[in-house]
Amino acid sequence: MSLASTERRSRSWWREHQQRLTPYVFLIPGLIFFLVYVIIPIFESFWLSGFKWDGLGEKTWIGMANYRELFDDEAFYTSLKNNIIWLVLYLLAVPAGLFIAIFLNQRVRGIRVYKSFFFFPFVISQVVVGLIFAWFYAPNFGLFYLLVEKLTGTGIAVLADPDLVTYGIIAAGLWPQIAYCMILYLTGLNAVDPEQVEAARLDAAKGWKMLWYVILPQLRPATFIAVVVTVIGALRSFDLVSIMTDGGPFGSSRVLSFYMYEQALSEYGYRMGYGASIAVILFLIMMVFISGFIWKMVEDERQGN
Amino acid sequence: MRSMLTLSISAAAVVAASASFADQRVVRYYADYDPAPLAAMEEIIADFEAANPDIDIQLQNFDHEGYKTAIRNFLSADAPDLANWYAGNRMAPFVNSGQFMDVSDVWEEHGLKDSLASALPSMTIDDKQWGVPYTYYQWGIYYNKTAYEQVGASVPETWDEFLANCALFKEAGIDCVTTGTKALWPGAGIFDYMNLRTNGYEFHMDLANGEVEWTDDRVRATFAEWAKLVEPGYVTENHAALEWQDAASLLVQGKAANYVMGNFAVAVFKEGGMTNDTLGFLPFPTINPDVPRAEEAPTDTVHIPSGATNVEDAKAFLAYLAGADAQTKINAAMGQLPINKDAEVAQDDPFIMAGFELLSTTPGGIAQFFDRDAPAEMAKVGMEGFQQFMVQPDQLDNILDRLEKARQRIYQ
Numbered sequence: 024m025s026l027a028s029t030e031r032r033s034r035s036w037w038r039e040h041q042q043r044l045t046p047y048v049f050l051i052p053g054l055i056f057f058l059v060y061v062i063i064p065i066f067e068s069f070w071l072s073g074f075k076w077d078g079l080g081e082k083t084w085i086g087m088a089n090y091r092e093l094f095d096d097e098a099f100y101t102s103l104k105n106n107i108i109w110l111v112l113y114l115l116a117v118p119a120g121l122f123i124a125i126f127l128n129q130r131v132r133g134i135r136v137y138k139s140f141f142f143f144p145f146v147i148s149q150v151v152v153g154l155i156f157a158w159f160y161a162p163n164f165g166l167f168y169l170l171v172e173k174l175t176g177t178g179i180a181v182l183a184d185p186d187l188v189t190y191g192i193i194a195a196g197l198w199p200q201i202a203y204c205m206i207l208y209l210t211g212l213n214a215v216d217p218e219q220v221e222a223a224r225l226d227a228a229k230g231w232k233m234l235w236y237v238i239l240p241q242l243r244p245a246t247f248i249a250v251v252v253t254v255i256g257a258l259r260s261f262d263l264v265s266i267m268t269d270g271g272p273f274g275s276s277r278v279l280s281f282y283m284y285e286q287a288l289s290e291y292g293y294r295m296g297y298g299a300s301i302a303v304i305l306f307l308i309m310m311v312f313i314s315g316f317i318w319k320m321v322e323d324e325r326q327g328n
Numbered sequence: 329m330r331s332m333l334t335l336s337i338s339a340a341a342v343v344a345a346s347a348s349f350a351d352q353r354v355v356r357y358y359a360d361y362d363p364a365p366l367a368a369m370e371e372i373i374a375d376f377e378a379a380n381p382d383i384d385i386q387l388q389n390f391d392h393e394g395y396k397t398a399i400r401n402f403l404s405a406d407a408p409d410l411a412n413w414y415a416g417n418r419m420a421p422f423v424n425s426g427q428f429m430d431v432s433d434v435w436e437e438h439g440l441k442d443s444l445a446s447a448l449p450s451m452t453i454d455d456k457q458w459g460v461p462y463t464y465y466q467w468g469i470y471y472n473k474t475a476y477e478q479v480g481a482s483v484p485e486t487w488d489e490f491l492a493n494c495a496l497f498k499e500a501g502i503d504c505v506t507t508g509t510k511a512l513w514p515g516a517g518i519f520d521y522m523n524l525r526t527n528g529y530e531f532h533m534d535l536a537n538g539e540v541e542w543t544d545d546r547v548r549a550t551f552a553e554w555a556k557l558v559e560p561g562y563v564t565e566n567h568a569a570l571e572w573q574d575a576a577s578l579l580v581q582g583k584a585a586n587y588v589m590g591n592f593a594v595a596v597f598k599e600g601g602m603t604n605d606t607l608g609f610l611p612f613p614t615i616n617p618d619v620p621r622a623e624e625a626p627t628d629t630v631h632i633p634s635g636a637t638n639v640e641d642a643k644a645f646l647a648y649l650a651g652a653d654a655q656t657k658i659n660a661a662m663g664q665l666p667i668n669k670d671a672e673v674a675q676d677d678p679f680i681m682a683g684f685e686l687l688s689t690t691p692g693g694i695a696q697f698f699d700r701d702a703p704a705e706m707a708k709v710g711m712e713g714f715q716q717f718m719v720q721p722d723q724l725d726n727i728l729d730r731l732e733k734a735r736q737r738i739y740q
Contacts (some may be wrong), residue, residue, distance in 0.1 A: 183569035272568035291708035
């Protein structure tokens with residue numbers, strides 16, 4: 024008797040709140056995974072960065088010693104400098120993608136084929152891009168090397184030169200990134216209102232003015248995504264560095280994410296605490312951008328655009 | 329990822345196999361052999377199983393690079409009964425964290441301290457032995473005989489003669505010494521020999537063990553000798569962007585004359601078309617005649633993890649692998665040198681013969697290689713320094729300061 028009544032009561036409670044609760048119930052699996060694989064590891068990294076640990080033996084608490092060492096570590100500053108170069112130059116992919124998109128945004132016979140050619144580098148894996156460019160730069164037989172040799176008499180081995188190597192890798196990274204930005208802008212251009220363009224034409228706008236005042240404002244969502252993706256892509260640049268140079272020559276092409284991997288997980292590393300402290304610094308740098316992006320999205324939502 | 333997959337597949341296979349041979353005792357063996365030595369090892373296992381029908385050795389082979397990562401996981405999570413690894417300081421982390429088992433009793437019982445004497449020091453930590461070595465190979469200088477004839481150089485015995493040859497090669501537009509340091513370690517081979525020949529084995533090991541400052545005058549003396557090679561441009565330009573195989577092809581093509589390398593490179597030279605008539609081997613020339621000659625011979629080993637479940641049979645297999653027959657067989661397949669002094673070496677291979685002669689008559693001592701003698705972190709920082717020195721010799725002071733800073737941190 025009492026059992027039946029509680030059952031009825033609980034069922035009616037569920038029925039009463041069903042509408043409100045269902046979204047949360049659907050969110051739970053996602054939240055659990057986000058918690059386990061993103062949020063908790065972030066705090067674990069902070070915690071781990073206070074230890075000296077080789078991943079096998081005992082952990083020893085050393086407080087801020089990892090950070091003290093990090094701020095006195097030449098390799099860290101090289102990586103940080105390279106990260107900044109990456110960030111600045113990688114953003115060139117945004118305007119470059121825009122201009123290719125505008126160039127391709129026309130109705131010519133077979134335009135889809137041309138578009139797909141331009142999109143092609145984004146489809147191939149970063150590993151393949153890295154290999155192609157490594158061969159392109161390779162001393163003695165690489166196309167780039169031979170070309171420079173033909174023009175100037177002496178070839179340049181980009182990947183062996185500590186001053187050029189980072190630029191060489193960024194050039195490789197730009198190739199697929201430009202294609203990605205181009206696709207974002209091509210879809211954006213589809214959504215440009217032809218009536219506005221028509222109206223602008225009537226007002227005698229053309230060329231740069233047309234682009235700046237009429238087209239670009241309508242492409243703002245595409246620009247936003249292109250910048251976000253490019254900034255994050257620049258900060259996590261890892262695969263190309265790993266494949267093309269392994270951080271070399273003598274560490275001059277390292278970026279923070281690669282240095283972290285090297286210290287924590289590579290053959291000669293297994294300094295988990297030190298790796299974690301690099302991860303923390305990288306996280307804090309990323310946080311600046313991520314909170315900026317989130318702030319902007321929230322602002323936009325509030326204003327209702 | 330792939331190795332994890334094969335690992336779990338093999339685990340399933342092990343379960344299936346042990347179910348069907350319930351009367352056999354299973355020994356699980358994880359290794360990282362290349363195809364030729366793998367075939368030889370399978371033969372050795374078959375021989376061993378024929379002699380011990382109640383033991384079933386189940387070999388799970390990994391690829392080299394994957395193995396280096398996987399071993400850290402499987403030693404603690406799912407330990408096999410036998411595992412491949414390396415001698416010297418390279419095994420120290422596993423020994424110190426208690427992941428490898430003390431096998432001194434195997435050494436005592438089977439007289440290995442005598443038959444494997446040349447590798448005893450590199451297998452010993454805290455007066456105990458932690459595994460059994462089965463192969464090593466010599467390092468030295470491989471040279472292109474045609475290039476030597478072309479410039480009229482004779483095979484050098486001293487460093488001065490070697491440098492004089494370099495001047496001849498330079499004039500002819502041939503790289504005197506080639507190397508490809510993209511993966512860093514080939515440069516360490518050159519450093520090891522420069523240091524062994526300048527300061528000797530004891531000093532070299534003290535340096536690798538962190539007991540000497542990198543800013544010491546004796547270290548500077550080593551680099552001063554090395555600078556005689558680097559500063560006049562006798563080393564292949566752009567070596568920092570070359571894999572060691574790329575540099576090997578320079579030697580094959582006659583664009584380079586000498587290559588400081590391990591004996592495994594012979595296979596690559598020969599694939600490139602060199603023969604015993606065009607490829608030569610010479611011991612690294614004498615720099616300081618007062619230090620006894622020491623050589624470099626990295627040793628590969630088999631260990632019993634502490635988590636092993638079938639220790640008895642694993643020890644029986646180790647003892648078998650230490651024997652002359654097994655070592656003869658696997659080293660014939662690998663083209664390397666057996667450690668067991670009663671084992672035979674291939675008489676028709678001049679490079680193996682030269683290596684055997686070189687190592688068995690070494691008065692000074694046998695080093696493992698910089699990245700096995702020094703702790704991993706020091707090895708990494710050091711090898712980057714060596715590479716930088718060969719690109720920017722004027723940065724020597726900075727490099728040595730950096731290495732010294734690393735030494736103070738790593739060995740504390």
